Amino acid sequence: TQLLEQSPQFLSIQEGENLTVYCNSSSVFSSLQWYRQEPGEGPVLLVTVVTGGEVKKLKRLTFQFGDARKDSSLHITAAQPGDTGLYLCAGAGTGGFKTIFGAGTRLFVKA
Amino acid sequence: ETGVTQSPTHLIKTRGQQVTLRCSSQSGHNTVSWYQQALGQGPQFIFQYYREEENGRGNFPPRFSGLQFPNYSSELNVNALELDDSALYLCASSLAQGAYYGYTFGSGTRLTVV
Numbered sequence: 001t002q003l004l005e006q007s008p009q010f011l012s013i014q015e016g017e018n019l020t021v022y023c024n025s026s027s028v029f030s031s032l033q034w035y036r037q038e039p040g041e042g043p044v045l046l047v048t049v050v051t052g053g054e055v056k057k058l059k060r061l062t063f064q065f066g067d068a069r070k071d072s073s074l075h076i077t078a079a080q081p082g083d084t085g086l087y088l089c090a091g092a093g094t095g096g097f098k099t100i101f102g103a104g105t106r107l108f109v110k111a
Numbered sequence: 112e113t114g115v116t117q118s119p120t121h122l123i124k125t126r127g128q129q130v131t132l133r134c135s136s137q138s139g140h141n142t143v144s145w146y147q148q149a150l151g152q153g154p155q156f157i158f159q160y161y162r163e164e165e166n167g168r169g170n171f172p173p174r175f176s177g178l179q180f181p182n183y184s185s186e187l188n189v190n191a192l193e194l195d196d197s198a199l200y201l202c203a204s205s206l207a208q209g210a211y212y213g214y215t216f217g218s219g220t221r222l223t224v225v
Contacts, residue, residue, distance in 0.1 A: 004153075033213040042115070042201050042216030043154070050211070088153055092210040098167050099144070099210045101153035 003027070004091055006102035013079055014110050021074045021105045023089035030092050032065055032072045033099070037086040079109045113138050115204050115217035123223045124192050132187040132220045134202030142166070143185040144214065145177060146201040154201055160185055161207060189222075197224045 007022045023032070031050040035043035047056050049065035049072065056063045060083075062075040072089055086104045093100070116135040124130050136143050142161045146154035156169035160179035174190040183204070189196060199221050203214035 006153075031211045031213075035213075035216075040218070040221075042203075042218050043214075045213040045215070048211075048213045090213075098156050098159070098169070099214070100156060101146075103151075103153045 004089055004100055004102035006087075006089055006105050008105060009103065010106045010108075012108045012110065015080055016078050017109075019076050019079060019107070021076075021087055021089075021107075022071070023073065023102055024071045025091060026070065027091070027093070028069050030069075032069070032092070033090045034063055034072070034074055035088040035090060037088060037104070043088055076107075079107075081109045081111045083107060084109050115202055115215050117200075117202050117217035117220050119220060120218065121221045121223075123225060126192055126194060126224055128192050129188065129190045130192060130222060132189075132200050132202075132222070134185045134187070134204075134217060136183045136185070136202075136204030137215045140204035140206055140215065141183050142205045142207050143179055143183065144203045144205070144210075145185070145187045146203065147171075148199040148201055148219070150198070157187070159210075192224045194224050197222060 004025050033048045034046045037043040047063045052067045052069045054065045060077045064073050088104045089102045090099045118133045144159040145157040148154040157171050158168040159166045163179045176188045179185045199219045201219045202217045205214050
């Protein structure tokens with residue numbers, strides 16, 4: 001059974017601080033996605049990484065896929081209150097059709 | 112380009128009843144996946160439909176069933192509702208390789224079973 005473990009589960013920081021969220025598994029994924037979900041809404045895709053070691057940047061967000069394609073990290077620089085939300089990592093297995101999600105990291109950025 | 116639309120947004124049902132949730136996929140997308148998200152958890156894969164056929168299923172009992180229509184819209188049916196079925200049900204549309212590139216999600220249907 002493929003599992004994705006996210007850490008930390010909850011993070012409360014001040015505006016302007018940096019943070020890193022981790023997503024780990026013992027399984028290899030063909031691709032890994034990061035989503036952000038706000039209360040009462042569905043997850044919104046932030047990025048997809050597909051190559052081991054790949055790094056993608058989206059403004060203040062930096063995403064990295066592990067060399068072995070088993071883990072990933074999301075780093076936010078100078079967090080803002082608008083970054084508040086639930087961050088989910090999701091891995092697509094080599095089977096193709098199924099994506100599994102981690103339990104999420106709930107981020108709260110205080111002004 | 113229209114996004115994914117789900118209906119209804121909220122629903123309250125009694126244990127033992129049946130429920131049908133609906134999803135209109137994003138324009139151009141031919142694959143629909145359904146997920147269940149319990150409070151404080153990540154989404155759990157229920158099943159996926161491609162070309163009107165079930166194309167994979169997660170660890171959910173047969174009382175969870177679905178349909179996909181020629182216009183790629185989809186329904187999720189749950190029979191004999193149980194209290195633990197209370198959750199946010201998310202529909203995600205994609206092209207056939209959506210599991211690889213990522214999904215477009217609807218806002219979900221909040222189901223409460225009492």
